Amino acid sequence: MAPHSSAGRPSQLFKNLNSKIALIPMMLVALVVFLGGTVWTVVYSFTRSGLLPRLSFVGLDQYERLWAAPRWIISIQNLAIYGILSLIFSLVIGFVLAALMDQKIRFENTFRTIFLYPFALSFIVTGLVWQWILNPEFGVQSIVRSLGWSTFEFDPLYNSDIVIYGILIAGLWQGTGLVMCLMLAGLRGIDEDIWKASRVDGIPMWKTYVLIIIPMMRPVFITTLVLIASGIVKVYDLVVAQTSGGPGIASEVPAKYVYDYMFQAQNLGQGFAASTMMLVTVAIIIIPWAYLEFGGKKRG
Amino acid sequence: MANISTLNSTAAGFDAVSPQVAGPSGRKPRKVLSRRNIILYGLLIVAALYYLLPLYVMIVTSMKGMPEIRMGNIFSPPMEITFEPWAKAWASACTGLNCDGLSRGFWNSVRILVPSVLVSIAVASVSGYALANWRFKGSELFFSILIIGAFIPYQVMIYPIVIILRELGIYGTLTGLVIVHTIFGMPILTLLFRNYFTSLPEELFKAARIDGAGFWQIYFRIMLPMALPIFVVAMILQVTGIWNDFLFGVVFTRPDSYPMTVQLNNIVNSVQGVKEYNVNMAATLLTGAVPLIVYFVSGRLFVRGIAAGAVKG
Numbered sequence A: 001m002a003p004h005s006s007a008g009r010p011s012q013l014f015k016n017l018n019s020k021i022a023l024i025p026m027m028l029v030a031l032v033v034f035l036g037g038t039v040w041t042v043v044y045s046f047t048r049s050g051l052l053p054r055l056s057f058v059g060l061d062q063y064e065r066l067w068a069a070p071r072w073i074i075s076i077q078n079l080a081i082y083g084i085l086s087l088i089f090s091l092v093i094g095f096v097l098a099a100l101m102d103q104k105i106r107f108e109n110t111f112r113t114i115f116l117y118p119f120a121l122s123f124i125v126t127g128l129v130w131q132w133i134l135n136p137e138f139g140v141q142s143i144v145r146s147l148g149w150s151t152f153e154f155d156p157l158y159n160s161d162i163v164i165y166g167i168l169i170a171g172l173w174q175g176t177g178l179v180m181c182l183m184l185a186g187l188r189g190i191d192e193d194i195w196k197a198s199r200v201d202g203i204p205m206w207k208t209y210v211l212i213i214i215p216m217m218r219p220v221f222i223t224t225l226v227l228i229a230s231g232i233v234k235v236y237d238l239v240v241a242q243t244s245g246g247p248g249i250a251s252e253v254p255a256k257y258v259y260d261y262m263f264q265a266q267n268l269g270q271g272f273a274a275s276t277m278m279l280v281t282v283a284i285i286i287i288p289w290a291y292l293e294f295g296g297k298k299r300g
Numbered sequence B: 001m002a003n004i005s006t007l008n009s010t011a012a013g014f015d016a017v018s019p020q021v022a023g024p025s026g027r028k029p030r031k032v033l034s035r036r037n038i039i040l041y042g043l044l045i046v047a048a049l050y051y052l053l054p055l056y057v058m059i060v061t062s063m064k065g066m067p068e069i070r071m072g073n074i075f076s077p078p079m080e081i082t083f084e085p086w087a088k089a090w091a092s093a094c095t096g097l098n099c100d101g102l103s104r105g106f107w108n109s110v111r112i113l114v115p116s117v118l119v120s121i122a123v124a125s126v127s128g129y130a131l132a133n134w135r136f137k138g139s140e141l142f143f144s145i146l147i148i149g150a151f152i153p154y155q156v157m158i159y160p161i162v163i164i165l166r167e168l169g170i171y172g173t174l175t176g177l178v179i180v181h182t183i184f185g186m187p188i189l190t191l192l193f194r195n196y197f198t199s200l201p202e203e204l205f206k207a208a209r210i211d212g213a214g215f216w217q218i219y220f221r222i223m224l225p226m227a228l229p230i231f232v233v234a235m236i237l238q239v240t241g242i243w244n245d246f247l248f249g250v251v252f253t254r255p256d257s258y259p260m261t262v263q264l265n266n267i268v269n270s271v272q273g274v275k276e277y278n279v280n281m282a283a284t285l286l287t288g289a290v291p292l293i294v295y296f297v298s299g300r301l302f303v304r305g306i307a308a309g310a311v312k313g
Helices: A017-022 A024-043 A059-070 A070-101 A108-120 A121-134 A140-146 A163-188 A192-200 A205-216 A219-233 A237-242 A253-263 A270-300 B002-013 B035-062 B066-071 B084-091 B103-131 B139-149 B154-168 B174-199 B200-209 B215-226 B228-244 B247-252 B260-268 B277-298 B299-312
Strands: none
Touching: A017 A024, A017 A270, A017 B103, A017 B215, A017 B247, A017 B299, A024 A270, A024 B103, A024 B139, A024 B154, A024 B200, A059 A108, A059 A270, A070 A108, A070 A163, A070 A219, A070 B035, A070 B103, A108 A163, A108 B035, A121 A163, A121 A237, A121 B035, A121 B228, A121 B277, A163 A219, A163 A237, A163 B215, A163 B277, A192 A205, A205 A219, A219 A270, A219 B228, A219 B299, A237 B174, A237 B260, A253 A270, A253 B154, A253 B247, A270 B154, B002 B215, B035 B084, B066 B277, B084 B103, B084 B277, B103 B139, B103 B174, B103 B215, B103 B228, B139 B154, B139 B174, B154 B247, B154 B260, B200 B215, B228 B260, B228 B277, B228 B299, B247 B260, B260 B299, B277 B299
16 A cells, blocks of 8 residues: 555656655545445445344345335435425525525625524534424424414424424524525626626516526536535434434434444444445435536536 | 616616606615515515524523423523523533533543544645645545545444444544544545645745755645635634534544533433423533634634535535
């Protein structure tokens, strides 16, 4: 591995020697941890590993068990609901906020600071605050009831049918500020002349946004989409803090499944299989994007 | 004439609804309380209130006594302000057998944070510099693997890392966790530094080379002083990121050295005892305070940091 260790090699190896030495940590991380670790996990997902990793292959057994487990199915469903809604809402809310911010408003900095501060907070803090706000005894539900609407029911954290929406509310609160910032940067990148032209032509503002600006911002939207999506797959701390996967197993997510099976249930094979499924999910999102983004550039 | 005035009225503002066709020419004076402004600021203020609400709820809850919380409404301001929940959260809240409060987690987090930030930034800045100015055959390939690696879910790589650290005999130690933070901070930080060093004029580097400066000399004498702003951005990114980390803390440390986030979660979500919501909220605020302070102090640099973090690839 280390290029400086072999003394008698041709001088090509010694060219840039310092740079190669300096990059050893980075090369180790790329090769051993990122590439090696990923391959390792995928390989071991086909084994019977339990308490300790063992190389006794069982084919697709772990995957069959995984997809037969109700908890995994619920995790995947939750991830799908949370993922799709969170994508839609954060893009819409983020864009609308950015568009409002782009109207040459006063106190722009104040508003931006307010919209973005949740992003500085951890998912643990986010989850715990919203756990408290959504507490049915003291929080939103009890307040609406005390205002006179006594049958009002909104207890997402205690109702397994809607618990994932409770997590969604918290997740959106934390993450939309970032989307707003990215969208605002995109809007600021649009040529002022386009606005002037559309105004001269008398096109209403909303129509300009829908028909001209949004299509022009396609790259920004795609980047944001990929970012949110790869973050969604990893969602873990938020659920741990807000509901611990409950009530029952109603708000489980894949990342939590992986952690619990690897470090608590001592069933490594299941953990590996589940994490490989997460990898596949990310690959499905990333590969088309990378292809569009980088494959296109080379041709152009 | 009519032509010009229609043009004027559409160009005068976004509220082109006004049907004036032959009104006075010239720019229409903008009213402060136009319908457009009311809707615009109305929406912004409603949104701002929604974003501020949880912070407000945390603050007021943490200052109430338990009887008041049981009586009332989470949004009402405290009738009697008390700082007891804060004191309790900091010094005597219990997690398992330890009853010395969040202070333990705070100091653990500090102990994790300082070396992790320093090491990860040092490694990444040198890597970024080497990648920008001292390319060699294959360096870009490693960099591509690193960047793709940033998208791989942590869960995929976590167990192999556990094994590596165990083999090295540092699993569960502070050193181990510092290495983990360095590894996972590496893609984005290296990208940040690489892009910054690439954007510097090449003549600078060439002139130093002609004067006989070597790899490290150029790094310490020229690149490092020029890159101070980007070091600040990287620092903000890492301080908030590492402070907010939960997963690595829970996997790679032992219970007595859990970082603040993990301890906070254990305090609030413990099943034993009576729930003390005011203490919980004080503890939550204390944990959120560090990144919040970094955020409010750094302002625009924070935005720059996350924008750099966001626009990968």
